[in-house]
Amino acid sequence: MSESEEVLRLAGVGKVYNPGTPQESAVLHGIDLRLARGELAALIGPSGSGKTTLLNLVGLLDSPSAGELYLQGRPTRELDDTARTRLRNEAIGFVFQFHHLIPAFSVLDNVLMPLMIRHGKPGAEDIERTRDLLVAVGLEGFAAKKAIELSGGQQQRVAIARALVTHPALLLADEPTGNLDTRTAENVFELFRRFNAQFGCAVLVVTHDQRLAAGCPRTVELVDGRIVGGAGDVSGSASR
Structure with missing residues (x-):
C-alpha cells in the first residue's frame, strides 16, 4: 500500500508490564500490522491473547514498550499526554462493548460530545452533522430523548454515531456486539460495513463472534501476543 493510503502501522511493537520486577509480564511480542484507508478488519484470538492490550496501544490509550506505532504516518511513541490526547480526538473513533453514554444527556448531546471536547460549544454545522448521523443509524426521532431511555441496541447505535461524528481516519471497536442479541448484533455490524x-x-473490530469476523474482508488472529494469521500487510515477528 502507498503511504497516502496507510492509516495505521505497527512496527515491531511489544508491550511489557511491570518491567524489571518479579511481576514482569510480556503481553505483546514484535507486532507488525498495517491498516489502510477503507479497510475493514476483524481482530480475533482467545482470551488472554493480548487483543485488549493491542487495541489500547492502537487507540493511544497506552504506549508500547518497544517498537513504534504510526498513525497517519506520524510516530506516536514519544508523544506527551497532551499531544496524544489531541491526536486521538482528531483521528480515532471508539465503540466499546459497554457504550459509555452519559445517561442524563440527550442522544444529540451524547453524539456531539467529541466535537464539544474538540472546540467547545457546537456550531450549526456540528449539529447538522450529528443529526445526519442519527438519521443514518435510524434514530432521527430520538435526538431529544435521554440516553437512559433507549434500549441496548439503540444505545450502541448512538455510540457508533458518536464515534463517527469527528469523521475519524480510524474506527476501533472492542466487542461492540457482545451484549446484544443475534439480530441486533447483525444490524449493528451492518452499520460498521456501511460506514466503512x-x-x-479504516475499521478494526475486536470480536469473539466468528460469524461477524467472517463478514470482514480481512481477519487478523492474535495468539499469545503474536499475530499468527491474517491477510494483506500483516505479520508477526520476534520470538520470546
Missing part, C-alpha cells in the same frame, strides 16, 4: 464504505475510514 461511506466514509472510507
